[in-house]
Amino acid sequence: MQQLNFVEPGTLEWREAPEPRLQGAGEALVRPLSVATCDLDKLLVRGLAPTDEPFPFGHECVAEVTDVGDAVTSVEPGDVVSVPFQISCGECDRCRRGHTGNCERVERMAMYGLPMGTNYGGFLGDAARVPFADAMLVPVPDGVEPSAVASLSDNIPDAWRTVGPQLAERPGSPVLISASGATIALYATSIALALGAGRVDVVGGSSWLRRQAEELGATLLDEQFPKRLGPYPITVDASGDPAGLACALRSTEPDGICTSIGIYFTETTPVPLLEMYTKGVRFHTGRVHARPAMPEILELVRDKRFHPQRVTAETAAWDDAADAIAGHRAKLVISR
Numbered sequence: 001m002q003q004l005n006f007v008e009p010g011t012l013e014w015r016e017a018p019e020p021r022l023q024g025a026g027e028a029l030v031r032p033l034s035v036a037t038c039d040l041d042k043l044l045v046r047g048l049a050p051t052d053e054p055f056p057f058g059h060e061c062v063a064e065v066t067d068v069g070d071a072v073t074s075v076e077p078g079d080v081v082s083v084p085f086q087i088s089c090g091e092c093d094r095c096r097r098g099h100t101g102n103c104e105r106v107e108r109m110a111m112y113g114l115p116m117g118t119n120y121g122g123f124l125g126d127a128a129r130v131p132f133a134d135a136m137l138v139p140v141p142d143g144v145e146p147s148a149v150a151s152l153s154d155n156i157p158d159a160w161r162t163v164g165p166q167l168a169e170r171p172g173s174p175v176l177i178s179a180s181g182a183t184i185a186l187y188a189t190s191i192a193l194a195l196g197a198g199r200v201d202v203v204g205g206s207s208w209l210r211r212q213a214e215e216l217g218a219t220l221l222d223e224q225f226p227k228r229l230g231p232y233p234i235t236v237d238a239s240g241d242p243a244g245l246a247c248a249l250r251s252t253e254p255d256g257i258c259t260s261i262g263i264y265f266t267e268t269t270p271v272p273l274l275e276m277y278t279k280g281v282r283f284h285t286g287r288v289h290a291r292p293a294m295p296e297i298l299e300l301v302r303d304k305r306f307h308p309q310r311v312t313a314e315t316a317a318w319d320d321a322a323d324a325i326a327g328h329r330a331k332l333v334i335s336r
């Protein structure tokens with residue numbers, strides 16, 4: 001089958017790849033229908049994230065189930081499902097704790113369509129193998145367009161984890177988001193407002209992102225990151241910029257919660273640790289564990305409280321994927 005590969009920054013290419021086959025009774029094969037670019041994809045395509053080899057591309061998709069092993073009980077051929085980008089068994093101690101990005105039964109960082117860890121293939125192809133179908137696949141409810149939730153595999157739960165549990169703990173709180181061009185900030189804005197945040201303030205961000213954030217209901221603050229704002233009980237660093245990270249941390253109120261989805265590719269990044277210590281800040285950084293939050297997010301979409309399609313900046317047809325991805329500027333959704 002043909003599979004789209006990242007070749008080098010700015011260049012993607014369809015290449016022949018072996019058709020995946022079921023390798024166990026608990027597995028499924030899926031045919032991707034709608035694929036989204038992740039914020040990290042944009043950095044890879046622009047040469048702003050480290051990678052030195054070609055790889056099968058695409059790790060966010062909604063797909064149709066085409067075949068299942070004998071032991072699979074939760075899905076059947078024809079079902080439309082969201083496929084989390086991380087491979088997880090659902091049964092080991094870490095998966096049971098909800099830490100599905102660090103499943104003990106697979107290689108470290110076993111994922112689809114990324115050049116780090118073990119790559120289980122990209123979603124821009126006719127088939128993908130799902131090793132733990134019952135644990136991984138999440139049926140998409142009737143009435144929800146596949147293209148609307150193509151990013152449910154990764155970026156949408158990545159946004160949800162910055163505000164969802166935090167607002168459950170502190171209902172009605174205002175939220176501060178340090179932004180850049182990453183669309184996770186926009187998903188976080190929408191989800192926070194859907195979950196009853198008192199207000200979402202966005203600091204920093206590209207001009208495109210600031211416009212979008214305002215349309216989604218955010219209040220825009222400074223374009224540059226000041227030393228400190230607020231304080232806020234809930235802060236989010238989606239900037240990938242040390243100044244945005246420091247601003248989010250300094251703007252967190254005593255015993256507040258700050259979550260960073262930013263990827264800092266340098267060995268060390270300065271953080272205002274003394275201020276964090278004296279105030280008490282609960283800071284979390286790390287890869288998202290995508291799978292556990294997916295059903296809850298789909299309920300928000302089904303109930304029309306959260307409209308992820310409003311974050312989609314560009315769309316393209318399947319056959320145009322190579323050029324569309326090479327030139328994309330923000331969240332791109334490719335559909336058959």
Ligand SMILES: [Zn+2]
Nearest residue numbers: 038039040154
């Ligand atoms: Zn991603």
Ligand SMILES: [Zn+2]
Nearest residue numbers: 089092095103
């Ligand atoms: Zn596991």
